[in-house]
Amino acid sequence: MSEKLEPLPGTADIWEPETSQWIFLEQTARGLFPRYGYSELRTPIFERTDVFVRGIGTETDVVQKEMYTFEDRGGRSLTLRPEGTAGVMRAIANQGVAEGDEKRVFYMGPMFRGERPAAGRRRQFHQIGAEAVGRAAPAMDAECIAMLVHFLEELGIRDSRLLLNSRGTAADRPAVAEALKAYFAPHKEALCPDCQRRLDANVWRLLDCKVEGCQPLINGAPKITELLGDESKTFFAEVCRNLDAMGVAYQVEPRLVRGLDYYVHTVFEIQHSGLGAQNALAGGGRYAIALASGDRTVEGVGFALGMERLLMARQSLNLAAAEAPGCQAYVVALGPQALALALPLAQELRRCGVRTLCETAGRSMKAQLRTANKVHAKFALIRGDSELEKGTIVCKNLDTSVQEEWPVAETAARLRAALAG
Ligand code: HAM
Numbered sequence: 001m002s003e004k005l006e007p008l009p010g011t012a013d014i015w016e017p018e019t020s021q022w023i024f025l026e027q028t029a030r031g032l033f034p035r036y037g038y039s040e041l042r043t044p045i046f047e048r049t050d051v052f053v054r055g056i057g058t059e060t061d062v063v064q065k066e067m068y069t070f071e072d073r074g075g076r077s078l079t080l081r082p083e084g085t086a087g088v089m090r091a092i093a094n095q096g097v098a099e100g101d102e103k104r105v106f107y108m109g110p111m112f113r114g115e116r117p118a119a120g121r122r123r124q125f126h127q128i129g130a131e132a133v134g135r136a137a138p139a140m141d142a143e144c145i146a147m148l149v150h151f152l153e154e155l156g157i158r159d160s161r162l163l164l165n166s167r168g169t170a171a172d173r174p175a176v177a178e179a180l181k182a183y184f185a186p187h188k189e190a191l192c193p194d195c196q197r198r199l200d201a202n203v204w205r206l207l208d209c210k211v212e213g214c215q216p217l218i219n220g221a222p223k224i225t226e227l228l229g230d231e232s233k234t235f236f237a238e239v240c241r242n243l244d245a246m247g248v249a250y251q252v253e254p255r256l257v258r259g260l261d262y263y264v265h266t267v268f269e270i271q272h273s274g275l276g277a278q279n280a281l282a283g284g285g286r287y288a289i290a291l292a293s294g295d296r297t298v299e300g301v302g303f304a305l306g307m308e309r310l311l312m313a314r315q316s317l318n319l320a321a322a323e324a325p326g327c328q329a330y331v332v333a334l335g336p337q338a339l340a341l342a343l344p345l346a347q348e349l350r351r352c353g354v355r356t357l358c359e360t361a362g363r364s365m366k367a368q369l370r371t372a373n374k375v376h377a378k379f380a381l382i383r384g385d386s387e388l389e390k391g392t393i394v395c396k397n398l399d400t401s402v403q404e405e406w407p408v409a410e411t412a413a414r415l416r417a418a419l420a421g
Contacts, residue, residue: 010123016324083304120276160273161272180222338387341388
């Protein structure tokens, strides 16, 4: 028995008509983000492992459990990118960004995480993301969030919730960590084994635990926003004020920390009711990353949306599927002479913008028309010996079966008129 060549678990082949949906997402991003001053950046799919470990943080699930890491022939440790931000920061560091300068980029493409596959959770998934790097201002955070919300509007995605919180700055960390430890330590036995370890290693991560048994304790934990210093509180209040001024609706979620360790100040997540258990449609925040080891840290703000989840959300809202562009004309050729002229005619039509398929095998009229119907061609252009003699071609509308005979030299012009009409 032949082996089934299915894609690996957590990966997928993407066929039409779904491909058209992906293109729609990509085109909408490419249409919208430049209006906010962002340009497209394409970074490599694999990087030195260090780029991600330093950027994302050693105590995160992504770095500890999910990265696809391998050695190249030179013994260097490389990793398939699990997210876009760390690579974008590496690329910007490579170009250099002057102090006080700002770079705005967006990106899209595959990311890789060795997670347990489930609905909306893949090992190869795709993100559309954006980063504004170089300056620290609360208005930038609000503008970035507004662009994300605008993008969802352009995609027709309603019924989403924007959750917002602040993690403060490095200066706030010890006080918050101390308060969290003091709260969780007496309940250590009730926590999952990972959280018991997090209690000492990185107590912030505990708030991001998804294990059911840990939730009641997490829900009663001190609110981060109340533990922050004045500078961080003012920054967060300014983000909120700017969002209010733009009419962007949000909900403050005082225990939202997000799964990556590079965040400072603002963090946010968009959840959607149509996604089921994996309900995060997008996530992001402000971050500080050292561009090179020992280098100064540079701040940025950004987000990433999961493309598979965007499509699931659109589907849950019954949004009309984008149509794959179908065939417009099928060149039917009867006899060897007509067959020899079929390809040149098809080429001419394609150059005039018509999506054309063409007989290449010299089959019977019936077989050729069957193929034309199968590919949903709008018109069949039929030529045999008698048309060749007259210098004409028969154009058959495959929806109405109405036929016209045209001078062959006028085929492209007449066909374009017929398609437009
Ligand atoms: P993240 O929350 O890890 O953030 O991922 C962002 C989005 O990617 C999620 O909300 C989800 O829609 C999608 N996603 C993540 N993992 C999977 C998966 N295994 N399968 C399907 N979809 C998934 C980041 O990646 C940050 N880099 C976002 C960011 C940009 N923060 C600042 N700038």
